[in-house]
Amino acid sequence: MRTILKIRNLAKQFRLHLQGGVRIPVFDDLHLELAEGEALAVTGPSGKGKSSLLKIIYGTYKAGQGEILVRHDDSWVDLARAEPRQVLEARRRTIGYVTQFLRVIPRVPTLDIVSEPLLERGIAPELARERAALLLERLNIPERLWSLSPMTFSGGEQQRVNIARGFAAHYPILLLDEPTASLDQENKARVLKMIDEARDQGSAIIGIFHDASDRRAVCTREFDLSRAA
Amino acid sequence: MTKPLLIAENISKYYDGRVACEKVNFELWPGEVLAIVGESGSGKTTLLKCLSMQIAPNAGRALYSLRDGRTESLSDLSEAERRFLMRTDWGFVHQDPREGLRMGVSAGANVGERLMAVGERHYGRIRSTALDWLNRVEIAGDRIDESPRNYSGGMRQRLQIARNLVTAPRLVFMDEPTGGLDVSVQARLLDLLRGLVRTLGLSVVIVTHDLAVARLLSTRILVMQQGKVIETGLTDQVLEDPQAPYTQLLVSSVLQV
Numbered sequence: 001m002r003t004i005l006k007i008r009n010l011a012k013q014f015r016l017h018l019q020g021g022v023r024i025p026v027f028d029d030l031h032l033e034l035a036e037g038e039a040l041a042v043t044g045p046s047g048k049g050k051s052s053l054l055k056i057i058y059g060t061y062k063a064g065q066g067e068i069l070v071r072h073d074d075s076w077v078d079l080a081r082a083e084p085r086q087v088l089e090a091r092r093r094t095i096g097y098v099t100q101f102l103r104v105i106p107r108v109p110t111l112d113i114v115s116e117p118l119l120e121r122g123i124a125p126e127l128a129r130e131r132a133a134l135l136l137e138r139l140n141i142p143e144r145l146w147s148l149s150p151m152t153f154s155g156g157e158q159q160r161v162n163i164a165r166g167f168a169a170h171y172p173i174l175l176l177d178e179p180t181a182s183l184d185q186e187n188k189a190r191v192l193k194m195i196d197e198a199r200d201q202g203s204a205i206i207g208i209f210h211d212a213s214d215r216r217a218v219c220t221r222e223f224d225l226s227r228a229a
Numbered sequence: 230m231t232k233p234l235l236i237a238e239n240i241s242k243y244y245d246g247r248v249a250c251e252k253v254n255f256e257l258w259p260g261e262v263l264a265i266v267g268e269s270g271s272g273k274t275t276l277l278k279c280l281s282m283q284i285a286p287n288a289g290r291a292l293y294s295l296r297d298g299r300t301e302s303l304s305d306l307s308e309a310e311r312r313f314l315m316r317t318d319w320g321f322v323h324q325d326p327r328e329g330l331r332m333g334v335s336a337g338a339n340v341g342e343r344l345m346a347v348g349e350r351h352y353g354r355i356r357s358t359a360l361d362w363l364n365r366v367e368i369a370g371d372r373i374d375e376s377p378r379n380y381s382g383g384m385r386q387r388l389q390i391a392r393n394l395v396t397a398p399r400l401v402f403m404d405e406p407t408g409g410l411d412v413s414v415q416a417r418l419l420d421l422l423r424g425l426v427r428t429l430g431l432s433v434v435i436v437t438h439d440l441a442v443a444r445l446l447s448t449r450i451l452v453m454q455q456g457k458v459i460e461t462g463l464t465d466q467v468l469e470d471p472q473a474p475y476t477q478l479l480v481s482s483v484l485q486v
Contacts (some may be wrong), residue, residue: 017474059463061470073386085258105423105445129323180334188458202470 002071004172004204007032010066010080012049012056026052030066036172037215039195041215044225051081051100053225054175057059057206058097059087066178070094072174090174090197092120096171100178102162104151110161117169135164138194155182160191167194174198176207180214184201192217193207232294234259234400234432235280237265239289242275248456249275255451255461259399262426262433264447264464266440272456273436274404280434281321282311282403289366296399316346320393320401324408326385330377330392336363337373339392346394360390366421383414387421394425403435407442419445440483444468452476 010030063080118128233256250272340359366387
């Protein structure tokens with residue numbers, strides 16, 4: 001399987017200007033490679049920067065130093081230095097990210113939230129909605145809720161809407177931040193199965209899983225941040 | 230298209246020797262939504278006016294990629310080209326809809342007027358296009374003959390948007406488009422704008438002091454303080470990992486509900 005992500009010499013610290021300019025180091029000299037079809041579990045105690053690592057790869061946090069090389073359309077792009085529009089382009093087709101919490105947009109129906117990544121790739125609205133409906137069904141979101149904004153949904157329902165959105169389109173790289181955190185056993189099993197299927201289709205996964213048995217169920221490799229950097 | 234739609238090069242504007250905005254540089258690519266954020270007096274609106282030819286900068290220039298593929302400095306355009314931009318290829322959504330609408334004529338005429346400016350003369354077609362646009366901005370068709378004076382603030386703002394978008398502009402400038410509206414009305418307008426921007430593939434420069442508006446609508450942010458651009462980047466990156474002290478202050482000052 002081809003390598004799809006190469007992180008080299010990554011360093012990150014936060015500087016809090018409002019608190020006397022205090023510096024909070026997160027990583028120093030982090031290296032990581034990932035191939036298609038791999039599922040990597042990022043582990044380490046709370047506060048070691050597991051979520052930060054995902055956010056840096058996605059471009060939500062700025063890399064301090066180092067390179068984040070991503071294979072995008074068969075050429076390597078360094079996301080640490082790319083222009084915003086190149087990062088957006090990589091997000092549209094190469095890197096998907098299921099955040100820990102759904103960012104709810106007022107008034108937008110659930111079905112539209114889930115179809116959005118497909119529409120952004122130019123897929124016809126009817127097809128996008130069909131695919132979104134399939135995912136929502138699979139994740140046990142009752143059809144009567146599809147036309148509502150998920151704003152008033154329970155935590156578990158919002159998380160499943162978020163997962164449906166993240167899995168609507170195929171991404172060569174998929175970042176998952178605690179995708180199983182607030183789910184019951186049945187829904188958890190479904191999500192783990194979806195992760196497996198994405199891997200079978202060649203996606204490379206980087207995930208944070210609180211639960212060790214979830215981790216063992218889907219991951220091929222672990223990356224311990226407390227030892228990595 | 231593989232080149233920027235709008236390029237700002239060292240744009241500076243001074244009022245009586247006081248800096249309003251200074252040495253602003255950026256590129257806006259097709260389909261991008263750029264939010265200019267900062268507190269009142271930071272030069273956001275002055276910059277927007279310089280970019281949209283409402284005022285002339287003291288130094289620097291703005292370049293625009295015309296429909297025929299040429300990229301020209303706005304100050305070098307012929308009068309006909311300027312008129313084409315102002316009436317057709319650009320839209321301008323003001324904070325106060327009364328500035329962007331003609332309050333003395335009907336809603337339908339407000340939308341139809343921009344169409345007539347591009348040469349449409351057929352009354353039936355103008356009316357049906359106007360109706361279609363009122364529908365798209367969620368204004369009931371039976372209110373087409375009313376004056377916008379009868380409309381609520383939110384409806385006026387949606388009418389202003391319809392009036393601007395009817396000519397299929399490539400670039401839309403917005404100055405605090407949700408500024409004067411109730412929060413519930415704001416959410417509806419933001420959702421509507423988001424949908425229109427995506428389906429029409431619009432490029433937008435939007436001035437706002439509301440970071441939530443920037444988050445919902447924009448792909449990139451430019452932070453201004455005292456007339457200067459102090460930080461730029463992807464919207465989520467600037468809001469979640471702000472680098473400059475002032476941006477950190479702005480982001481941390483947002484009230485949580």
